[in-house]
Amino acid sequence: MSDAALIDHMDVPILVGDPEANAVHMNPAFERSFGVDAGLSLGTPLAELFEGGGREAMLRAVASACGQGASVRCRIRERGVGWCAVISPIANQGEQVGVVVLLTEEQAGADQLMSLRRELEAPVDEVELGLETLLEETGGRRNPGHRARLEETLRSVERLRKSLDEMSTVLAGRQPAARVEPFDPAQVVRQVADATRERFAERETSLQLLAPTSLAGFPGDGPGLERALRALVDARLACREVPARITLGVRRLGPEDAESLVVSVSETPRDGPFESTFPDDPALMDRLNALGARVHAYVHPRLGRTTILQMHPAS
Amino acid sequence: MSESTSSTTSQDPNEAASLLRPEELREEALELLSGGLVDDAYQLLTATQGAGESEPETLALVELLRTHLVDDVLMQVGSPSAMPVIEMDAEDLMKFNLPAGAGFLLSRIDGQTQVDDLVALSGMDPFETYHTLGRLLEAGIVGVAE
Structure with a gap:
C-alpha cells in the first residue's frame, strides 16, 4: 500500500505539501471536513485552503515548521469548528522534501464547554431570582443606594446570561455553515x-x-x-x-x-x-x-x- | 406547426392535467412515452405550472424528457455543427400558426449558422431553442443543409 493510499484510509484530515508548501495530496477526510475538492485544489498553497485567521495561523506555522525543520502546532477555527494542527516537515536524507499537516478536531474541548455551559445555567438562574427577591423585599423603599447596587448586580447577571447564550450559539454552530x-x-x-x-x-x-x-x-x-x-x-x-x-x-x-x-x-x-x-x-x-x-x-x-x-x- | 404536432386528446392539456394527481399525470405521461409521443408527454407534465413539477418524481421525469427531446433534435440534425435551412417560402410559412419563439428562431436561420451557434446566439433558453427547432424540423419547415 503506498503512503498516499494509507493516508486516504485515515479518518483524520491530512494534507501533504511540497517543499514550497503547495498542496500535493489531501485525503478524503480532509476533503469532507473542509469542503474542499482535491481535483480543484491541488497545487494551491496550503494556507490558502483555510479561511480568515486560520489562513494566517497556518501560513505562520508552515513557515515556522519549514524554517526550524521541526514539528509545529497551531490552533485554527474553520467555519465554527476548532482544529488542532500539527505541521511536520518531511525530510529525506537530510533534505526537506515536503510538509505534512495533520488536523484533529477539538471535539473534547467543545463537549466540555457545552457541559460547563449547562452547569452554569442553573446557578445563574438562582442568583438572578435571589437578587430580584432581595430588591423587592429590602432594596427599594428603605435604601436607594442598596437598590442601585442590586440593580447593577442584576445587570451583570444579565450580561453573564447573554455571554452564556453566545457560547451556546458558537458551540452549536460547530457544523460547517454553508456560505450564503x-x-x-x-x-x-x-x-x-x-x-x-x-x-x-x-x-x-x-x-x-x-x-x-x-x-x-x-x-x-x-x-x-x-x-x-x-x-x-x-x-x-x-x-x-x-x-x-x-x-x-x-x-x-x-x-x-x-x-x-x-x-x-x-x-x-x-x-x-x-x-x-x-x-x-x-x-x-x-x-x-x-x-x-x-x-x-x-x-x-x-x-x-x-x-x-x-x-x-x-x- | 400546429398542423404537425401529434395529440392523443382533444381536451385542452392544461385542463386535462389539472384534473389529475401527480402520480396519475406521470402514468399518463409514461403511456404517451411508450407510444413514442415524447413531446406530448412533456407537454402534459408541464401544462400546469407548479402542479406536477413541484413534485420531485415528476420534476425528474420532466428533466429526463427535456434531455431526450434535445438528444432527439441532435440526432435529427446529425451533430451540433449541422446548419439548419428553411425549406419553405414565406407564403407557405404563413399557413402555419407559428408562435413568437419559432418565428424568431426562423429569422436567425440562414443556412450558414450551426445549431450550437443558434442556441448560443438566439438569447432564448437553450432547451426552448432545441425544442422549437425540433418542432420546426418535425413540421418540415426546417431541414439541414447538405
Whole structure:
C-alpha cells in the first residue's frame, strides 16, 4: 500500500505539501471536513485552503515548521469548528522534501464547554431570582443606594446570561455553515462542464449543456454546489459502463416569489436499456444535503437516468 | 406547426392535467412515452405550472424528457455543427400558426449558422431553442443543409 493510499484510509484530515508548501495530496477526510475538492485544489498553497485567521495561523506555522525543520502546532477555527494542527516537515536524507499537516478536531474541548455551559445555567438562574427577591423585599423603599447596587448586580447577571447564550450559539454552530451569497448557477454548471471536459473525452462520453450563458444571482453556497456537482459528474464518469451522453442542465423553476433552482445530471444510455442504477456514495449525498438541496433520481429503461438537485434560496 | 404536432386528446392539456394527481399525470405521461409521443408527454407534465413539477418524481421525469427531446433534435440534425435551412417560402410559412419563439428562431436561420451557434446566439433558453427547432424540423419547415 503506498503512503498516499494509507493516508486516504485515515479518518483524520491530512494534507501533504511540497517543499514550497503547495498542496500535493489531501485525503478524503480532509476533503469532507473542509469542503474542499482535491481535483480543484491541488497545487494551491496550503494556507490558502483555510479561511480568515486560520489562513494566517497556518501560513505562520508552515513557515515556522519549514524554517526550524521541526514539528509545529497551531490552533485554527474553520467555519465554527476548532482544529488542532500539527505541521511536520518531511525530510529525506537530510533534505526537506515536503510538509505534512495533520488536523484533529477539538471535539473534547467543545463537549466540555457545552457541559460547563449547562452547569452554569442553573446557578445563574438562582442568583438572578435571589437578587430580584432581595430588591423587592429590602432594596427599594428603605435604601436607594442598596437598590442601585442590586440593580447593577442584576445587570451583570444579565450580561453573564447573554455571554452564556453566545457560547451556546458558537458551540452549536460547530457544523460547517454553508456560505450564503448570490451566485450565478449557470456559471457554476458551465465551470463544472469545463473542468470535466477532458474526462468526458477520455471516457468517450459526449457532454451536453442545457444552461443559459448566465442566470440571475441565486442566494446559496455556489462553491459548495460546484464541488458537489463535480463529484456527481465524476462519479458518473467513473462507472464501468459510462452513458453515451451526460447532459448538465440548470434552470429556475416557479414564480418569482417562490423560485427554486433545478440542476440536473441526465444520462442517455448507449444501445440497449439503461441498467446502471448504482447507489450514490453516502458522503456525496451528505454533501448535497448539506447544501439544502433536495436530491432525487429517476430511471427510465429507455430514456436513461436523471439526478436532480432542487434548491431553494438560502436565507 | 400546429398542423404537425401529434395529440392523443382533444381536451385542452392544461385542463386535462389539472384534473389529475401527480402520480396519475406521470402514468399518463409514461403511456404517451411508450407510444413514442415524447413531446406530448412533456407537454402534459408541464401544462400546469407548479402542479406536477413541484413534485420531485415528476420534476425528474420532466428533466429526463427535456434531455431526450434535445438528444432527439441532435440526432435529427446529425451533430451540433449541422446548419439548419428553411425549406419553405414565406407564403407557405404563413399557413402555419407559428408562435413568437419559432418565428424568431426562423429569422436567425440562414443556412450558414450551426445549431450550437443558434442556441448560443438566439438569447432564448437553450432547451426552448432545441425544442422549437425540433418542432420546426418535425413540421418540415426546417431541414439541414447538405
